[in-house]
Amino acid sequence: xxxxxxxxxxxxxxxxxxxxxxxxxxxxxxxxxxxxxxxxxxxxxxxxxxxxxxxxxxxxxxxxxxxxxxxxxxxxxxxxxxxxxxxxxxxxxxxxxxxxxxxxxxxxxxxxxxxxxxxxxxxxxxxxxxxxxxxxxxxxxxxxxxxxxxxxxxxxxxxxxxxxxxxxxxxxxxxxxxxxxxxxxxxxxxxxxxxxxxxxxxxxxxxxxxxxxxxxxxxxxxxxxxxxxxxxxxxxxxxxxxxxxxxxxxxxxxxxxxxxxxxxxxxxxxxxxxxxxxxxxxxxxxxxxxxxxxxxxxxxxxxxxx
Amino acid sequence: xxxxxxxxxxxxxxxxxxxxxxxxxxxxxxxxxxxxxxxxxxxxxxxxxxxxxxxxxxxxxxxxxxxxxxxxxxxxxxxxxxxxxxxxxxxxxxxxxxxxxxxxxxxxxxxxxxxxxxxxxxxxxxxxxxxxxxxxxxxxxxxxxxxxxxxxxxxxxxxxxxxxxxxxxxxxxxxxxxxxxxxxxxxxxxxxxxxxxxxxxxxxxxxxxxxxxxxxxxxxxxxxxxxxxxxxxxxxxxxxxxxxxxxxxxxxxxxxxxxxxxxxxxxxxxxxxxxxxxxxxxxxxxxxxxxxxxxxxxxxxxxxxxxxxxxxxxxxxx
Numbered sequence: 001x002x003x004x005x006x007x008x009x010x011x012x013x014x015x016x017x018x019x020x021x022x023x024x025x026x027x028x029x030x031x032x033x034x035x036x037x038x039x040x041x042x043x044x045x046x047x048x049x050x051x052x053x054x055x056x057x058x059x060x061x062x063x064x065x066x067x068x069x070x071x072x073x074x075x076x077x078x079x080x081x082x083x084x085x086x087x088x089x090x091x092x093x094x095x096x097x098x099x100x101x102x103x104x105x106x107x108x109x110x111x112x113x114x115x116x117x118x119x120x121x122x123x124x125x126x127x128x129x130x131x132x133x134x135x136x137x138x139x140x141x142x143x144x145x146x147x148x149x150x151x152x153x154x155x156x157x158x159x160x161x162x163x164x165x166x167x168x169x170x171x172x173x174x175x176x177x178x179x180x181x182x183x184x185x186x187x188x189x190x191x192x193x194x195x196x197x198x199x200x201x202x203x204x205x206x207x208x209x210x211x212x213x214x215x216x217x218x219x220x221x222x223x224x225x226x227x228x229x230x231x232x233x234x235x236x237x238x239x240x241x242x243x244x245x246x247x248x249x250x251x252x253x254x255x256x257x258x259x260x261x262x263x264x265x266x267x268x269x270x271x272x273x274x275x276x277x278x279x280x281x282x283x284x285x286x287x288x289x290x291x292x293x294x295x296x297x298x299x300x301x302x303x304x305x306x
Numbered sequence: 307x308x309x310x311x312x313x314x315x316x317x318x319x320x321x322x323x324x325x326x327x328x329x330x331x332x333x334x335x336x337x338x339x340x341x342x343x344x345x346x347x348x349x350x351x352x353x354x355x356x357x358x359x360x361x362x363x364x365x366x367x368x369x370x371x372x373x374x375x376x377x378x379x380x381x382x383x384x385x386x387x388x389x390x391x392x393x394x395x396x397x398x399x400x401x402x403x404x405x406x407x408x409x410x411x412x413x414x415x416x417x418x419x420x421x422x423x424x425x426x427x428x429x430x431x432x433x434x435x436x437x438x439x440x441x442x443x444x445x446x447x448x449x450x451x452x453x454x455x456x457x458x459x460x461x462x463x464x465x466x467x468x469x470x471x472x473x474x475x476x477x478x479x480x481x482x483x484x485x486x487x488x489x490x491x492x493x494x495x496x497x498x499x500x501x502x503x504x505x506x507x508x509x510x511x512x513x514x515x516x517x518x519x520x521x522x523x524x525x526x527x528x529x530x531x532x533x534x535x536x537x538x539x540x541x542x543x544x545x546x547x548x549x550x551x552x553x554x555x556x557x558x559x560x561x562x563x564x565x566x567x568x569x570x571x572x573x574x575x576x577x578x579x580x581x582x583x584x585x586x587x588x589x590x591x592x593x594x595x596x597x598x599x600x601x602x603x604x605x606x607x608x609x610x611x612x613x614x615x616x617x618x619x620x621x622x623x624x
Contacts, residue, residue, distance in 0.1 A: 204406035210363055212421040213393030227411050301411055302454040 003287055011279035012054055015272050067273035076277040087258030090174055091243035094181025099236055102189025110197035129187030137180045137253035149173045151255035177254040181247055192235055200228035233296050241289030308336040309377055309477045309510050316371035317359050327580040329355045331534035342511040344521035347531035353514040357480045362389025377477045394421050397478040398471035402486055408455040415451025418470045440469040461492035481513040497523045518561055522546055530554045533577050533588035540611030550613040553589045
């Protein structure tokens with residue numbers, strides 16, 4: 001709650017300290033006279049003192065009103081909800097793929113520490129982890145252009161198609177951005193899982209499990225990984241929190257109309273109400289996912305629950 | 307009939323740089339049904355390594371030679387598979403750190419019951435029933451099954467560890483310093499429990515410890531190890547009251563005695579390095595009785611009370 005409050009204040013002040021405002025862009029059009037500019041500013045309330053603007057914003061926020069966008073006069077909440085609807089499936093799918101592949105590969109690397117397989121896995125995870133996202137995204141664009149749709153989330157010419165055709169179209173569109181998210185996360189997850197699994201494998205209770213006659217698979221997954229998954233859970237929820245806030249680079253590269261791209265557009269247009277709304281939503285999602293992480297931690301580790 | 311038989315057991319630990327430490331250098335030990343054996347010796351003498359090797363539990367950088375039969379099964383011959391076939395159903399183990407030897411995220415009951423189901427000894431519901439019985443057997447209330455390891459005291463945890471080990475009705479119970487992490491009163495209780503339980507269930511016990519008091523209380527036979535070999539082997543009472551090997555004598559003398567005003571004694575020198583070949587008797591360098599013959603390796607000789615020492619053999623010292 002406190003964090004959310006601080007976030008509103010911070011985003012409010014931050015965007016208003018940027019040079020230029022919503023009218024500056026429009027003002028580049030030669031037909032716009034200073035009088036029209038002033039009228040626009042008055043309309044948006046930008047001529048009032050800052051603290052009055054903030055007080056008004058907070059009053060409306062308390063009523064659940066995020067205001068209207070400066071660019072198209074649409075309610076901010078509706079725009080954000082629409083963008084989040086687009087972002088969430090892509091971010092979830094990508095994160096899931098990244099977590100599952102990263103986990104399996106990380107556990108495998110830890111199983112034979114120092115082996116050739118471990119070195120190859122650790123090396124490639126390290127490389128993927130250090131590559132810039134937008135570059136991976138651009139490479140994917142280059143390689144898969146023509147094979148898979150590279151931009152947007154649906155084919156604009158697909159009109160009145162049946163349910164299955166629409167579903168297929170959506171699925172094809174989601175593959176590249178979601179895979180890009182997965183690649184971006186895979187390295188980090190593989191490395192984190194590998195190191196915590198290595199630690200767990202050297203625990204005494206793993207020796208007990210082997211003494212009980214359990215097979216390797218059971219020892220590795222049900223005994224060692226069960227206690228090694230705690231850092232993974234923290235990392236996953238943290239990552240999801242940020243991703244719902246928009247994988248800005250991924251969404252920009254693939255033209256995905258989600259929260260990240262909306263943020264970029266709002267910054268370009270100095271759309272204060274939209275930006276403030278977005279920041280609030282992003283903050284809340286990070287806080288909410290952190291909370292979820294803590295809850296999961298307590299569920300998974302009885303020692304934390306106390 | 308012996309339920310556990312180690313023959314010429316060797317263990318080498320291979321370092322990545324090609325060096326190798328010969329930690330167990332030929333151990334012969336036969337334990338009969340229901341026999342309680344204590345293995346005594348200072349740190350690094352290969353006690354724990356030997357019992358881990360007997361269950362095939364050593365890490366992959368260890369190589370093992372010789373043979374181990376548990377309940378008639380050749381543990382080392384068939385690799386991991388034959389070792390797995392004896393684990394917990396024929397030979398179970400109680401570990402040193404009662405805290406860390408249990409999985410912190412599973413309830414005690416599950417950790418006791420799971421192996422029974424895994425080894426197809428019974429259905430999950432009978433396993434729960436048997437879990438209650440073994441908890442009762444070690445003097446714990448059945449409600450402990452619902453607890454997590456961190457919710458128990460050290461003594462309770464070690465009791466639960468014992469319950470876990472006897473749940474699948476093994477023939478041999480290995481105990482690796484089962485009481486080191488506990489306070490003295492609890493140590494005595496665990497010792498009593500172990501000796502009572504193994505007698506009641508007809509289990510053979512092989513207990514590794516530094517604690518001479520524990521050996522005296524819980525075992526009927528004592529084996530003394532030094533630098534990876536057995537140097538003395540006899541009835542616990544004989545070994546502790548009339549030790550024959552110079553090392554055993556010095557070891558027992560070094561035990562501090564309460565209520566007696568006497569300076570602490572120690573055995574001068576240190577055990578030999580295991581990464582270099584040991585010629586002759588490993589203890590010769592520290593032994594007050596050493597003479598020319600000690601440059602060859604002594605064999606374990608005798609009937610009921612066996613000892614590996616040239617000086618004893620030649621009657622130079624008794």
